[in-house]
Amino acid sequence: MSTLASVNSVIERLWPLAGASSWDSPGLVVGDPDRPVTHVHLAVDAVLDTVDEAVGMGADLLLVHHPLLFHGVSTVSEDTTKGAVVARLVRAGCGLVAAHTNADVVETGTSRVLAHQLGLVDQRPITPGATDDTGLGIVGRLPHAMTLVALARQLGDMLPPTASGIRVAGDADRVVETVALCAGAGDSLLADPAVLAADVYVTSDLRHHPASDARELMRLGRGPALVDVSHWAAEWLWLDTAAAQLRRELHDVEVTLSDLRTDPWDFAVVQ
Structure with missing residues (x-):
């Protein structure tokens, strides 16, 4: 046992x-x-x-x-x-x-799961880890270029709904193909060269000043559009992958996962 x-x-x-x-x-x-x-x-x-x-x-x-x-x-x-x-x-x-963070950097970590859900190809870590397949965050290409608003809607369909929804900085009709992403709080990577070279950066918990600076760089043509999603929702996607891995290893143990929304916000008033 x-x-x-x-x-x-x-x-x-x-x-x-x-x-x-x-x-x-x-x-x-x-x-x-x-x-x-x-x-x-x-x-x-x-x-x-x-x-x-x-x-x-x-x-x-x-x-x-x-x-x-x-x-x-x-x-x-x-x-x-x-x-x-x-x-x-x-x-x-x-x-x-x-x-x-030990589950963020592995080959099947939180950002990888989000990247696979988006169908990104040619994936590589933003910050390389100990091996080529490990590291923090992911950069990859969409199978087909799409508008920024279409990407935001795709994320809305993928992620469980939350009161905070999905916030976007950038022209809705901007065409994007190269995506950098970091499941969870990722404003520490805003200045990374791989993020700056992407068409759009998807992450969570973007604070006012870092997001404002990044938006100004975007307007100067030197940085990506921004998509801010729920921290909980982006990482909740990983639970299914983690559960499958545990089931393969633990044959005498039942493995279940929670559908409870633990995003801290209950509702929003749209102005």
């Missing part, structure tokens, strides 16, 4: 911790390594809703993309969000493991 330790060993083989960024904190967060595991549930975020869902399904392990504890904490009191999550997991005997 699989244990938390043996399942975590598979997780670390699929998404090696050595690939994680220095500021990140993936890995085992909650749980007894010797406890049996018969059911793993996948979600993007370890929040109260996904914890309750996992516990309600009888899962022994909640595997999430985003770490619950990025930095050291001084309390896990249950009147704090992180404390409430940890307490519910411990009481239910459900472990918690995070695979974050």
